[in-house]
Amino acid sequence: MTGPDLTGRVALVTGAAGGLGAAVASVLAEAGAHVVLGDSDLAGASRTAAGIGGTATAVELDVRDAGQWDRVTGEIRAQHGRWDVLVNNAGVYRKAPLAEMADDDIDLVLDVNLRGTVLGTRAAARSMADGGAIVNVSSTAGLSGHRHALVHSATKFGVRGVTRSAALELGERGIRVNAVCPGPIETPMMRADQVDWSAVPLSRAADPREVAALITFLASDAAAYCTGGEHTVDGGLSA
Numbered sequence: 001m002t003g004p005d006l007t008g009r010v011a012l013v014t015g016a017a018g019g020l021g022a023a024v025a026s027v028l029a030e031a032g033a034h035v036v037l038g039d040s041d042l043a044g045a046s047r048t049a050a051g052i053g054g055t056a057t058a059v060e061l062d063v064r065d066a067g068q069w070d071r072v073t074g075e076i077r078a079q080h081g082r083w084d085v086l087v088n089n090a091g092v093y094r095k096a097p098l099a100e101m102a103d104d105d106i107d108l109v110l111d112v113n114l115r116g117t118v119l120g121t122r123a124a125a126r127s128m129a130d131g132g133a134i135v136n137v138s139s140t141a142g143l144s145g146h147r148h149a150l151v152h153s154a155t156k157f158g159v160r161g162v163t164r165s166a167a168l169e170l171g172e173r174g175i176r177v178n179a180v181c182p183g184p185i186e187t188p189m190m191r192a193d194q195v196d197w198s199a200v201p202l203s204r205a206a207d208p209r210e211v212a213a214l215i216t217f218l219a220s221d222a223a224a225y226c227t228g229g230e231h232t233v234d235g236g237l238s239a
Contacts, residue, residue: 003213004220007032011219012072014063014120015090017044020137021186023208024087026052027216033085036076038063041055063090063116069123077127085219086124088117088136088159093095095148106151113155114162124175131174133219136163138179140234156181160230167228176227178218182211183234201236 011028015021018039025035027051028054037052038061039045045058061072076083077190092112094105117136124134141149142156163179170177197203217223234239 004031004216004222006216006220007086009033009219010036010076011030011085011087012038012076012083013087013089013234014038014061014116016058017041017048020182020185020208020211021087021089022208023127023212024215025049025056026086026110027183027209027212028219029056029087029175031056031216031220032185033219034080036072037091038072063088063120064111066119071091082098082129083124083127084129084132086128086132086134087215088120088134090116091155093126093149093152095164096126097148098150099236101151109151109155113152114158117159117162121177122212125134125166125170127176131197132176133223134166134170134175134177135215135218136179137179138163138181139231140181140183140232140238142179143181143230143232143238163230164200165226171227176223178223178226178228179230180211180214180218181230181232181238183232183237184212199237200234201239204235208231225231 009036011033013025016025017039025037029035034055037045037049037058040062042060049058059072064067085235136159138159139156141153146153163177167177186205211233
């Protein structure tokens, strides 16, 4: 049995310089997609693209900036003639007690995690080919409240709302919109003290490629009847 086939598809992954985004870009490329790695860290995204090889390319993309979305999606259409897959992965995390949250941190988390997802989904509605797929990265923090992570949790709940609403609007064009809700992942963003391992039945963090495999499935025709869904990949944390 073979895995998902994305041969000939063009995929844009945000926040792809490292961590989960880099893993997603790599697994999509292995499935045959031409992958565009978008990140505000162009040098980092370029290094990751070079490591993937093949036809992977990097573009500078600050997901908070509507003008940059217009530029990047225009370039993709001009260079490839199509755009089939969007993975809204870019995200930031700030941890602090509610009374101590800094204004700048509130703005940053809201803008990257939620505004960025909204702008990306809007760009896809404007430019993506009919029959395409959007996968938004939410979190188990978007399924339940988290102490000292109010804004992060609020944005991840919001990503679920974006996903459901966009699925309703874009379904008539055959564009599927799904969310993944990862638990702890072995990435630089995760710190060991954030996790109560006794609450995770599998007693470990996910390898980024395990989450990327689910995202790749949802982006492929193997998930042709899946839209508006929220798919947990959390080692049983939310069970």
